[in-house]
Amino acid sequence: MMYAAGLAGVAVTMLLILIRVLLGPTVYDRILGINLFGTKTVLVIALLAFLGGRTDYLDLALTYALINFIGTVAVLKFMQYGDLGWAGDVEDDSDV
Amino acid sequence: MTITASLALNFGMLVFLTAVALALARWRHLFPVAMLTGLFSLLSASLFTVLSAPDVALTEAAVGAGITTVLFLATFGLTRAREKPVEPSRRLIGLAVTVITGAILIYASLDMPHFGSPDTPVQQHPLRDKYLVDSQHEIHIPNTVTAVLGSYRGYDTLGEVAVVFTAGMGALMLLGRGRRGRRGRKRTKE
Numbered sequence: 001m002m003y004a005a006g007l008a009g010v011a012v013t014m015l016l017i018l019i020r021v022l023l024g025p026t027v028y029d030r031i032l033g034i035n036l037f038g039t040k041t042v043l044v045i046a047l048l049a050f051l052g053g054r055t056d057y058l059d060l061a062l063t064y065a066l067i068n069f070i071g072t073v074a075v076l077k078f079m080q081y082g083d084l085g086w087a088g089d090v091e092d093d094s095d096v
Numbered sequence: 097m098t099i100t101a102s103l104a105l106n107f108g109m110l111v112f113l114t115a116v117a118l119a120l121a122r123w124r125h126l127f128p129v130a131m132l133t134g135l136f137s138l139l140s141a142s143l144f145t146v147l148s149a150p151d152v153a154l155t156e157a158a159v160g161a162g163i164t165t166v167l168f169l170a171t172f173g174l175t176r177a178r179e180k181p182v183e184p185s186r187r188l189i190g191l192a193v194t195v196i197t198g199a200i201l202i203y204a205s206l207d208m209p210h211f212g213s214p215d216t217p218v219q220q221h222p223l224r225d226k227y228l229v230d231s232q233h234e235i236h237i238p239n240t241v242t243a244v245l246g247s248y249r250g251y252d253t254l255g256e257v258a259v260v261f262t263a264g265m266g267a268l269m270l271l272g273r274g275r276r277g278r279r280g281r282k283r284t285k286e
Contacts, residue, residue, distance in 0.1 A: 022119050030128050034135045041138045045145050060150050067162040071134055078169040
């Protein structure tokens with residue numbers, strides 16, 4: 001019951017975040033919203049794992065957390081430098 | 097998990113997916129669109145998790161939310177990140193193709209067996225016991241799908257991984273070349 005209540009709460013926050021992402025006046029609102037949404041997805045999967053008694057889903061939640069982080073870093077790097085860079089021939093410090 | 101909770105979750109996820117898909121179709125600036133495709137992919141991955149397909153969810157999250165977003169962004173570094181306006185007549189053609197394809201897919205789904213019905217090949221085929229029961233003793237992997245992917249058809253999976261790795265290397269080389277070319281131009285300008 002506790003997990004179901006938690007799931008409902010996370011679903012409500014997901015709805016609020018989705019509204020912010022869709023309305024969001026600036027790009028930064030959207031990036032932050034999408035990053036948050038990824039975190040909520042991790043929470044949903046963890047709650048589902050305990051609700052259904054299948055704790056092996058927790059690995060999935062961990063993977064999602066990593067992917068979410070990489071995606072956000074890529075987006076922010078693109079915003080900062082205009083492209084994603086190339087690690088092989090770094091001459092200036094713009095990729096560091 | 098009770099049936100009602102599962103149903104409510106599925107319904108909520110599908111409503112979210114529809115909202116995101118409508119926004120994807122409406123936005124013309126491609127940078128938020130690329131990020132929103134990542135969100136769409138995360139949502140569909142959680143839908144797969146609700147439907148007890150964690151392996152599909154994992155693939156969807158890694159490919160859809162992870163690699164595809166990064167590849168889109170890297171491509172925007174080479175091209176422009178704004179969609180060209182499309183003539184209304186071509187939009188109508190696109191709408192017609194989408195509606196017809198969707199109708200065919202819905203028609204095809206009518207042939208599928210009901211969810212969890214006992215008289216499908218999945219339940220009745222003699223190989224079912226081999227994979228679902230014997231795999232636990234033979235290779236000690238608790239998840240049957242993982243057992244099939246990683247052990248019973250391991251060579252096939254290895255080939256797939258080689259193909260995906262080659263494709264990823266090719267894409268990375270293409271994207272990296274554009275960056276180098278632009279740098280060279282910048283240097284000659286200076």
